[in-house]
Amino acid sequence: AQSVTQPDIHITVSEGASLELRCNYSYGATPYLFWYVQSPGQGLQLLLKYFSGDTLVQGIKGFEAEFKRSQSSFNLRKPSVHWSDAAEYFCAVGPNTGNQFYFGTGTSLTVIP
Amino acid sequence: NAGVTQTPKFRVLKTGQSMTLLCAQDMNHEYMYWYRQDPGMGLRLIHYSVGEGTTAKGEVPDGYNVSRLKKQNFLLGLESAAPSQTSVYFCASSWVGSYEQYFGPGTRLTVT
Numbered sequence: 001a002q003s004v005t006q007p008d009i010h011i012t013v014s015e016g017a018s019l020e021l022r023c024n025y026s027y028g029a030t031p032y033l034f035w036y037v038q039s040p041g042q043g044l045q046l047l048l049k050y051f052s053g054d055t056l057v058q059g060i061k062g063f064e065a066e067f068k069r070s071q072s073s074f075n076l077r078k079p080s081v082h083w084s085d086a087a088e089y090f091c092a093v094g095p096n097t098g099n100q101f102y103f104g105t106g107t108s109l110t111v112i113p
Numbered sequence: 114n115a116g117v118t119q120t121p122k123f124r125v126l127k128t129g130q131s132m133t134l135l136c137a138q139d140m141n142h143e144y145m146y147w148y149r150q151d152p153g154m155g156l157r158l159i160h161y162s163v164g165e166g167t168t169a170k171g172e173v174p175d176g177y178n179v180s181r182l183k184k185q186n187f188l189l190g191l192e193s194a195a196p197s198q199t200s201v202y203f204c205a206s207s208w209v210g211s212y213e214q215y216f217g218p219g220t221r222l223t224v225t
């Protein structure tokens with residue numbers, strides 16, 4: 001069965017520090033992987049996606065993620081966090097044969113000055 | 114270009130009442146989705162549609178019905194609301210084969 005695990009419910013980092021959010025997935029085939037960001041009271045916005053090819057993908061707002069098949073992971077990174085990055089981050093995998101996507105439970109990021 | 118819009122933004126229902134949530138998109142997307150978001154559970158797919166006139170069940174379809182009579186609209190109905198349906202509901206849409214989903218701002222529903 002397909003599933004996504006985000007082990008960290010909440011992370012706090014200082015502004016300017018580096019960030020890594022973890023995502024592990026379970027998927028029967030080669031997955032399509034996504035990271036979305038949700039600001040308070042808003043819908044989700046796509047940060048980046050991996051379909052195939054280069055395992056290091058670049059996204060918007062200075063984020064990047066690396067696909068590691070051997071570890072079933074797709075971790076999100078940013079070298080230097082800005083206060084405006086405070087939000088909830090969701091990892092997702094899919095689609096399955098029924099065109100369904102599976103989201104992780106999210107990681108809430110707090111940025112302290 | 115409004116993207117994905119949802120109506121209403123907030124709603125309070127009493128147990129047993131019915132209501133319809135409307136999702137509209139102006140990007141000519143084929144695929145549309147309804148999710149619910151609950152604390153600690155992420156987003157779970159309720160129903161989805163791969164084109165006008167078609168719908169399919171997602172992960173948590175019980176208690177909900179949907180219709181896609183027009184390509185740009187996707188309606189989510191609750192026939193007899195229950196407190197367990199208190200949630201934030203998100204609609205999303207995407208192009209065929211893109212799988213990048215565009216989300217609406219959400220509808221916060223409380224069932225008392």
